[in-house]
Amino acid sequence: MTNFHQLHIFHAVATHGSFSKAARALSISQPAVSIQVRGLEDAIGSPLLHRTRRGPILTDIGATMFNYTRRIFALADEMEEAVREIEGLRSGRLTIGSSTTPGEYILPFVIGEFQKKYPDIEVALSISNTDAILERIRYREIDLGMAGAPVTIDGLASFIYVDDDIVIIGSPDHPLMDRPGLSLSDLEGERFIAREEGSATRKTAEQCLAANGVSVKVVMELGSNEAVKRAASAGLGLGMVSKFGAAPDVAGGFVRILPVKGWDCRRPLSVFHREGEHLPAAQRAFLEFLRVVHPVPPGA
Numbered sequence: 001m002t003n004f005h006q007l008h009i010f011h012a013v014a015t016h017g018s019f020s021k022a023a024r025a026l027s028i029s030q031p032a033v034s035i036q037v038r039g040l041e042d043a044i045g046s047p048l049l050h051r052t053r054r055g056p057i058l059t060d061i062g063a064t065m066f067n068y069t070r071r072i073f074a075l076a077d078e079m080e081e082a083v084r085e086i087e088g089l090r091s092g093r094l095t096i097g098s099s100t101t102p103g104e105y106i107l108p109f110v111i112g113e114f115q116k117k118y119p120d121i122e123v124a125l126s127i128s129n130t131d132a133i134l135e136r137i138r139y140r141e142i143d144l145g146m147a148g149a150p151v152t153i154d155g156l157a158s159f160i161y162v163d164d165d166i167v168i169i170g171s172p173d174h175p176l177m178d179r180p181g182l183s184l185s186d187l188e189g190e191r192f193i194a195r196e197e198g199s200a201t202r203k204t205a206e207q208c209l210a211a212n213g214v215s216v217k218v219v220m221e222l223g224s225n226e227a228v229k230r231a232a233s234a235g236l237g238l239g240m241v242s243k244f245g246a247a248p249d250v251a252g253g254f255v256r257i258l259p260v261k262g263w264d265c266r267r268p269l270s271v272f273h274r275e276g277e278h279l280p281a282a283q284r285a286f287l288e289f290l291r292v293v294h295p296v297p298p299g300a
Contacts (some may be wrong), residue, residue, distance in 0.1 A: 006040035009033055010048060011069035014062065018055050067139070074140030081280045092282035093122045097133035099147040100225060101164060101201055102269050105244040107146060114289050121282050129198065137274060143283050144273035148200035151272045158272035161290055165243040166205045166265040168258040169250075171235040176258060183261050184212045191237035192216045196223050200267070205240035208265035229255060 012022035013033060023030040041048050048062035058066055081092060098107050103125060111123050126142070133145040134153060145151075151158050168187075170177055176186060187209070195202040209216060219237055222228050225245045232239035233254045249255045271290055273283065 003040065003043065006036045006043070007065075007069055007072070009036040010040050010062075010065065011073055013037060013049065013056060014058060014066040014069070070139040070141065078140065078280065081282070092120070092280065093124070094282045094286055095124045095126075095142040096286075097126050097128060097136055097142045097145040099130055099133070099149070099200060100127055100195075101148060101242045101245060102146040102161075103127035104225060105242060105247075106162070106269065110290070114286060117289070118282075118285060121285070130200070134272075137272070140274075143280075144271060144287070146269060146271050148204065148267050148269055151270060155275055156272045157275035158270045159291070160268040161271050162269050163266050164269050166201060166208065166240055166267070167243045167246055168238055168240055168260060168263065169229065169232050169246050169255040170238045170258055171233055172253065172256050174235065174238070174256075174258070176238075177256055181261065182259055184214050184263060187214050187216055187238075187260065190216050191219045193220045193222060193228050193231045193237045193239045194218045195225070195228060195240075196221050201225070201240065201242060204267045205265060208263070212262070 009022065009026065009028075012026055013019055016022045016025060019033050019037075020030050023033045026033070037049065044061070044065075046061045047059050048065055049056040050059060096107065096111075104127070107125055111125060115121065115123065128136075130145075130147040130149045130151070133142070133147060134151065134156070136142045137145055137156065146161065148164060176182060176190070179186065194205075216238075220231060222231060225241050228239040228241055229246070229249050231237065233249065238258065239255075243257075246255065246257060250257060271287070273279070273287065279287075
């Protein structure tokens with residue numbers, strides 16, 4: 001018979017990637033952690049971890065076990081949430097995963113508005129790439145996600161929350177900024193600052209440029225929208241960012257949006273969540289809030 005205490009300790013080791021970190025998280029000694037994991041391995045009849053100098057590494061069987069424990073303990077958390085739900089929306093926790101643009105510029109505002117209505121619901125927001133968000137939803141580590149890439153995966157429902165315009169920005173004194181009748185052809189060969197490869201913002205912008213037959217020179221790749229804006233503000237080139245993200249910098253006079261005739265580049269930002277199952281009250285309330293109230297940040 002499976003020992004759930006041992007499973008819990010193994011899950012902690014696999015999650016933290018360290019016996020010592022698992023011990024601290026569980027408030028027990030490191031030898032106790034090792035003994036319980038060894039006991040589980042004896043019961044299973046196979047090693048679950050390779051003990052290396054750099055830390056424990058999951059064996060194939062250990063990885064399979066970890067996939068199950070992620071689901072088991074996520075369900076346990078969900079059970080506790082369901083019990084708390086008896087008290088209605090006076091308590092609860094909501095976990096959201098987001099790609100960079102909605103995570104930095106849209107969801108903080110939306111969550112703030114949501115908590116004005118439901119002040120006792122705790123909300124946690126984490127930012128990562130779309131694939132990681134989907135995996136965490138699949139393993140019930142987070143409740144729902146928002147991203148600029150479309151999501152068509154069995155078991156997930158989605159809806160478009162808002163359209164996101166990608167704009168071209170530059171320093172206020174950029175030579176193109178005040179050129180009369182600026183057209184797409186004027187962008188040919190210009191120095192551009194772009195997000196890293198794999199960024200949905202960059203992918204959308206490059207698709208729009210290619211669709212208009214425009215070839216630009218990417219002279220710098222940066223890992224965040226804020227870095228792109230700072231570099232553009234410093235005159236290092238033109239940047240391509242979400243209008244949501246550009247709004248405060250435009251208002252502050254740090255950058256301007258390049259008025260390019262014919263530039264129309266947008267992508268939908270979608271919300272996605274598990275489908276076909278009972279959702280806790282906090283999730284249902286937040287999804288309904290997005291569908292009905294639909295707030296957007298000022299200046300967007």
